[in-house]
Amino acid sequence: MSNTLAPGDAALDLVSLEVIWNRLLSVANEQQDALMRTAFSTIVRESQDLACGLFDTKGRMIAQSISGTPGHINAMATSMRHFLAAFPPEKLAPGDVLITNDPWMTAGQINDITIATPIFKKRCLIALFANTCHAADIGGRILSAEAREVYEEGLRLPIMKLFDRGAPNELLLQIVRANVRQPDEVVGDFYAQTSCNEAGGRALLHTMEEFGLESLDVIADEIIHRSEAAVRQQIRELPDGEWQSETWSDGFEEPIVIRCRLRIAGDEIFIDFAGSSPQSTRGINVVLNYTHAYASFAVKAAIYPDVPHNDGSFRPVHVTAPPGSILNALDPAPVASRQAVGHFVPSAIFAALAGALPGRLMAPGADPIWLSVWRGEEPSFTTTIFQVGGTGARPTMDGLSAVGFPSGVAGVPAEVIESLSPLVMRRRQLWPDSGGAGLWRGGLGQLTEFARRGEARWSVSGIVDRTRFPAPGLLDGRPGAAGEMYLDNGFRPNPKSLVDLKPSQVVFLSTPGGGGYGNPFSRDPELVLRDVIYGYVTAEAAAREYGVLVRYTGKKDDVVRLPEEWVIDDNATNKLRGRRES
Numbered sequence: 001m002s003n004t005l006a007p008g009d010a011a012l013d014l015v016s017l018e019v020i021w022n023r024l025l026s027v028a029n030e031q032q033d034a035l036m037r038t039a040f041s042t043i044v045r046e047s048q049d050l051a052c053g054l055f056d057t058k059g060r061m062i063a064q065s066i067s068g069t070p071g072h073i074n075a076m077a078t079s080m081r082h083f084l085a086a087f088p089p090e091k092l093a094p095g096d097v098l099i100t101n102d103p104w105m106t107a108g109q110i111n112d113i114t115i116a117t118p119i120f121k122k123r124c125l126i127a128l129f130a131n132t133c134h135a136a137d138i139g140g141r142i143l144s145a146e147a148r149e150v151y152e153e154g155l156r157l158p159i160m161k162l163f164d165r166g167a168p169n170e171l172l173l174q175i176v177r178a179n180v181r182q183p184d185e186v187v188g189d190f191y192a193q194t195s196c197n198e199a200g201g202r203a204l205l206h207t208m209e210e211f212g213l214e215s216l217d218v219i220a221d222e223i224i225h226r227s228e229a230a231v232r233q234q235i236r237e238l239p240d241g242e243w244q245s246e247t248w249s250d251g252f253e254e255p256i257v258i259r260c261r262l263r264i265a266g267d268e269i270f271i272d273f274a275g276s277s278p279q280s281t282r283g284i285n286v287v288l289n290y291t292h293a294y295a296s297f298a299v300k301a302a303i304y305p306d307v308p309h310n311d312g313s314f315r316p317v318h319v320t321a322p323p324g325s326i327l328n329a330l331d332p333a334p335v336a337s338r339q340a341v342g343h344f345v346p347s348a349i350f351a352a353l354a355g356a357l358p359g360r361l362m363a364p365g366a367d368p369i370w371l372s373v374w375r376g377e378e379p380s381f382t383t384t385i386f387q388v389g390g391t392g393a394r395p396t397m398d399g400l401s402a403v404g405f406p407s408g409v410a411g412v413p414a415e416v417i418e419s420l421s422p423l424v425m426r427r428r429q430l431w432p433d434s435g436g437a438g439l440w441r442g443g444l445g446q447l448t449e450f451a452r453r454g455e456a457r458w459s460v461s462g463i464v465d466r467t468r469f470p471a472p473g474l475l476d477g478r479p480g481a482a483g484e485m486y487l488d489n490g491f492r493p494n495p496k497s498l499v500d501l502k503p504s505q506v507v508f509l510s511t512p513g514g515g516g517y518g519n520p521f522s523r524d525p526e527l528v529l530r531d532v533i534y535g536y537v538t539a540e541a542a543a544r545e546y547g548v549l550v551r552y553t554g555k556k557d558d559v560v561r562l563p564e565e566w567v568i569d570d571n572a573t574n575k576l577r578g579r580r581e582s
Contacts (some may be wrong), residue, residue: 095166376458390443399443438516477516
C-alpha cells in the first residue's frame with residue numbers, strides 16, 4: 001500500500017488520514033449532540049433511541065456517532081442505498097432533505113423516521129448525513145404488537161423530500177399533523193433531525209477546508225478498505241467450522257423459536273436463520289434489514305469490537321433468513337414491535353459462536369428492551385417509556401444491572417416522566433435475586449410500579465418479553481428471573497397487549513434478570529457476602545443458590561443494617577457446599 005493518498009490535488013500521508021478519520025468521528029458526534037439538544041421528544045432527548053451517521057456519495061457509511069442503537073445505525077447504513085436509488089445525485093440540490101419510515105427500507109417499524117441530507121461543496125455533492133429517530137407517535141392503533149397488518153400501525157411515508165431546495169414540504173407536514181397524536185413533538189423532531197444534519201454538514205465543510213480537501217471519496221475508500229481488511233484479519237484467526245443454536249421468545253399468541261446456523265469460512269462469516277418460526281399474524285415480525293443490523297452488531301461485539309464501524313466492517317458478514325419467516329417478514333406484515341423478537345438475534349449468535357470463542361462470550365441476558373406506551377385523558381397524554389433488565393454474566397465479571405443490551409437505549413428519569421405526564425412512578429428499584437446465580441452473577445432486573453394522577457381512564461400498551469422463557473445460564477450458571485407484568489388486582493394480561501385501566505389501578509412491571517456464568521457453588525463467598533450487603537442477593541438465596549450462609553449479627557429490628565454486621569458462617573458454608581458437591 002502506498003504511503004500517501006491523493007484526494008484531489010492534495011497529497012495526504014497516512015498520519016493525516018488518521019487525524020481526518022478521527023475528525024469525521026467527531027463530526028458525527030457533533031451531529032448527535034445537536035440532535036439531542038434540539039429534540040422535542042423524551043424518546044430522543046432522554047432515551048437516546050437514535051442513530052447519526054456520515055455517508056459518502058455512494059451511500060456508504062464512513063462514520064457513526066458514539067452512541068445509538070444497532071437497530072438504527074446498521075439499518076440506516078442499508079437505507080442510504082434506497083435513498084440514492086430514489087434520488088440519485090443528479091436529482092439532489094442544496095437545501096434538499098429526504099425522509100422515509102418505510103420499515104423495509106430503514107429500521108423495521110413505522111415509528112422510526114430516517115432523515116437524510118445531501119451536503120454540497122461548490123454545488124458538488126460531497127457527502128450525506130442521516131439520522132434515525134423513534135417518533136413519539138405515528139398514528140394507527142398506537143404503538144403495540146396487536147396489529148394484523150402494517151396498515152394498522154400508522155402513517156407510512158415513502159422516500160420523499162421533506163425540504164425541497166430549503167422550502168418545507170407543507171403538504172407532507174399537514175398530513176403528518178393530521179395523523180399523529182402528538183403533532184408538535186413529531187414535527188418538532190423532524191426539524192431537529194434536519195438541523196442536526198445541517199450541523200454535521202457545517203462541521204464537515206470546516207474540516208475539509210482545514211485540510212484542503214475538495215472530495216471525501218478517496219478518504220472514504222481508504223477508511224472502508226482498512227476497516228474491511230481489519231475485520232477479515234480478525235475472522236481469519238478463528239477456526240473454520242459450523243455451529244448452531246436455538247433461542248426462544250414468548251411471542252404473542254404462541255412461543256417463537258429462533259434457530260441460528262453460523263459458519264466461519266476463511267475470512268467470512270455466514271449466518272442463516274432457516275428453521276426459525278414463520279412470520280406472525282401479530283406485530284412482532286422482523287424485516288431482514290433489522291435482522292442484519294443486529295446480526296452484524298453481534299459479530300462485531302464478539303469478534304472485533306475495536307474495529308471502526310462503517311461500510312467495510314459489514315462486508316465479511318452475510319446474513320440470510322427465509323422469506324416469510326419471523327426474521328424476514330414480508331410486506332404487509334405487522335412489524336411495530338419488531339424489537340421484541342429482533343433483540344434476541346445477538347443472543348442466538350453468541351450461543352452459536354460460543355463453540356468458536358470458548359470463554360469469551362457472556363451468558364444470555366434480558367435481551368429485548370421493555371417498551372410501554374401509556375395513554376390517557378384529562379389531560380390528554382401519550383408517553384413512551386423504555387425499561388431494561390440485567391445483562392448476562394461475563395466470563396470474568398458479573399452481569400450489568402438494569403443496562404440496555406443489545407439496544408443501548410437509556411431509561412427515562414422518574415422526574416421527567418412525572419413532569420411531562422400524569423404518570424406517577426411509585427417505585428423503581430433493583431430486583432433482589434433476579435440475577436442468575438453463577439461463578440459470576442447475572443445482572444439484576446428492576447421492580448417498577450406505575451399509577452396516575454387524576455380520575456380519568458387510561459391504558460398501557462405493553463411490549464415486553466422473557467416472561468415465559470427466562471435468560472438461561474451458561475456453563476452451569478442458573479437462569480435469571482423471568483419478567484412480570486400484572487395489575488394490582490392480580491390480573492396478568494398478555495404482556496404484549498393493550499390494556500385499559502381504571503383511574504386508581506397500579507401497574508407492576510418487573511424486568512428480567514440476566515443468566516449466570518459458571519457453577520454458583522464456585523463463587524467466592526466474599527462476593528456473595530458483598531451481594532447480600534448491597535441487597536443484590538437475599539441471605540436466603542445466598543444459602544440456597546450459592547451454598548453460602550450469611551448471618552446478620554445485629555438487632556433484628558434495626559432499620560439500618562451496617563455492612564460489618566453481616567458475616568459468613570464458615571462451618572455452615574463448608575457443610576452446604578460439601579453436601580452439594582457430594
